[in-house]
Amino acid sequence: MERDLSFLAELNQVLIRHIPREANRLADFCAKFCMSNDFVWTDIVMTPPEFLEILRYDLERVSSV
Known part of the structure:
Protein backbone atom coordinates (compact mmCIF):
# COMPACT_ATOMS: atom_id res chain seq x y z
CA MET A 1 0.00 0.00 0.00
CA GLU A 2 1.45 3.35 -1.08
CA ARG A 3 0.94 6.42 1.11
CA ASP A 4 0.64 9.97 -0.19
CA LEU A 5 3.42 11.89 1.55
CA SER A 6 3.31 14.94 -0.72
CA PHE A 7 2.15 17.10 2.19
CA LEU A 8 5.64 16.78 3.66
CA ALA A 9 6.97 19.11 0.96
CA GLU A 10 4.99 21.94 2.57
CA LEU A 11 6.72 21.64 5.95
CA ASN A 12 9.34 24.31 6.55
CA GLN A 13 10.86 22.79 9.66
CA VAL A 14 10.17 19.98 12.09
CA LEU A 15 11.93 19.74 15.43
CA ILE A 16 11.52 16.74 17.70
CA ARG A 17 13.33 16.61 20.99
CA HIS A 18 12.94 15.26 24.49
CA ILE A 19 11.28 17.52 27.03
CA PRO A 20 11.33 16.59 30.73
CA ARG A 21 7.89 15.92 32.19
CA GLU A 22 8.06 18.95 34.49
CA ALA A 23 8.61 21.22 31.49
CA ASN A 24 5.84 19.67 29.44
CA ARG A 25 2.94 21.89 30.50
CA LEU A 26 2.92 23.94 27.31
CA ALA A 27 3.02 20.87 25.07
CA ASP A 28 0.18 19.35 27.11
CA PHE A 29 -1.88 22.52 26.72
CA CYS A 30 -1.25 22.59 22.96
CA ALA A 31 -2.22 18.93 22.54
CA LYS A 32 -5.46 19.39 24.46
CA PHE A 33 -6.25 22.72 22.80
CA CYS A 34 -5.90 21.41 19.26
CA VAL A 65 18.12 29.39 37.07
Missing part, protein backbone atom coordinates in the same frame (compact mmCIF):
# COMPACT_ATOMS: atom_id res chain seq x y z
CA MET A 35 -8.36 18.60 19.98
CA SER A 36 -11.22 21.10 20.10
CA ASN A 37 -9.93 24.27 18.42
CA ASP A 38 -7.93 25.52 15.49
CA PHE A 39 -4.24 25.66 16.35
CA VAL A 40 -3.32 28.43 13.92
CA TRP A 41 -2.74 31.82 15.46
CA THR A 42 -1.74 34.49 12.97
CA ASP A 43 -1.63 37.23 15.57
CA ILE A 44 -0.56 37.40 19.21
CA VAL A 45 -4.05 38.71 20.01
CA MET A 46 -5.50 35.35 18.89
CA THR A 47 -3.24 33.38 21.24
CA PRO A 48 -5.21 31.88 24.14
CA PRO A 49 -4.41 33.59 27.47
CA GLU A 50 -3.69 30.21 29.09
CA PHE A 51 -0.93 29.56 26.53
CA LEU A 52 0.71 32.90 27.31
CA GLU A 53 0.43 32.32 31.08
CA ILE A 54 2.18 28.94 30.86
CA LEU A 55 4.83 30.39 28.53
CA ARG A 56 5.46 33.34 30.87
CA TYR A 57 5.75 31.04 33.89
CA ASP A 58 8.17 28.73 32.10
CA LEU A 59 10.31 31.63 30.88
CA GLU A 60 10.47 33.08 34.39
CA ARG A 61 11.61 29.71 35.75
CA VAL A 62 14.34 29.43 33.12
CA SER A 63 15.51 33.00 33.75
CA SER A 64 15.84 32.41 37.48
